[in-house]
Amino acid sequence: MKREFAVIGLGRFGGSICKELSIEGMEVLAIDNNEDRINEYKNIASHAVIADATDEVSLKELGIKNIDHVIVAIGDDIQASILTTVILTELGIKKITVKAQNDYHAKILNKIGADQVVHPERDMGKRIAHSIISNNILDYLELSDDHSIVEVKVGEKMLGKTLAELDIRANYGCNVVAIKHGKDINVSPSADHRFLEGDILIVIGADKDIFRFEKHLVIEE
Numbered sequence: 606m607k608r609e610f611a612v613i614g615l616g617r618f619g620g621s622i623c624k625e626l627s628i629e630g631m632e633v634l635a636i637d638n639n640e641d642r643i644n645e646y647k648n649i650a651s652h653a654v655i656a657d658a659t660d661e662v663s664l665k666e667l668g669i670k671n672i673d674h675v676i677v678a679i680g681d682d683i684q685a686s687i688l689t690t691v692i693l694t695e696l697g698i699k700k701i702t703v704k705a706q707n708d709y710h711a712k713i714l715n716k717i718g719a720d721q722v723v724h725p726e727r728d729m730g731k732r733i734a735h736s737i738i739s740n741n742i743l744d745y746l747e748l749s750d751d752h753s754i755v756e757v758k759v760g761e762k763m764l765g766k767t768l769a770e771l772d773i774r775a776n777y778g779c780n781v782v783a784i785k786h787g788k789d790i791n792v793s794p795s796a797d798h799r800f801l802e803g804d805i806l807i808v809i810g811a812d813k814d815i816f817r818f819e820k821h822l823v824i825e826e
């Protein structure tokens with residue numbers, strides 16, 4: 606069954622969400638108050654409409670109430686983003702995702718009832734910072750304020766040793782949930798897995814534990 610989405614604000618972030626949802630075959634109503642942006646998305650989204658999202662009447666006329674999930678991706682205009690979110694919560698939209706510009710904005714969005722608040726720039730900044738600390742840190746995903754998942758290349762000190770020998774859980778408090786090698790992926794690897802050059806580990810844990818693990822076993826001096 607096709608699910609219905611609306612994306613409000615077709616800047617880089619909202620535009621990219623709109624494109625991906627459309628590629629995946631989802632019904633997307635694209636809304637922006639800028640005519641050029643709407644023209645750009647006319648042939649991408651199922652419907653693309655010029656409207657000011659802070660105008661409740663316009664949103665109602667567009668049938669926004671029937672949409673399952675609305676994504677508010679209004680950029681710098683924090684006031685418009687907040688007002689739009691308030692209108693959507695008052696209209697009883699089932700799921701509202703909003704892009705926050707900063708922590709204050711995020712706090713307000715959570716208070717007024719946004720179901721999901723995302724910080725794409727901040728999150729991408731963190732991921733890139735981790736990848737530039739070491740070439741061995743391939744990716745980083747924040748799970749909460751103090752827990753993450755990282756994807757790291759096997760460190761030289763780990764080569765030839767087994768998971769049991771390194772005892773990463775006992776020594777560093779984090780868990781190796783999968784090991785990739787080329788196209789193969791070994792989910793929940795057994796304790797006798799012996800590390801080889803080219804192994805890539807997916808590790809989950811508290812940031813402080815992951816940091817110790819990376820420092821001792823992954824980052825080469």
Ligand code: ADP
Nearest residue numbers: 614615616617618637638639657658679680681
């Ligand atoms: P990004 O940082 O993701 O590139 P931008 O600030 O470039 O975001 O884009 C935000 C989009 O939101 C713009 O296309 C702008 O026209 C649209 N927008 C801003 N305010 C409103 C509003 N009140 N109603 C509808 N669209 C809006």
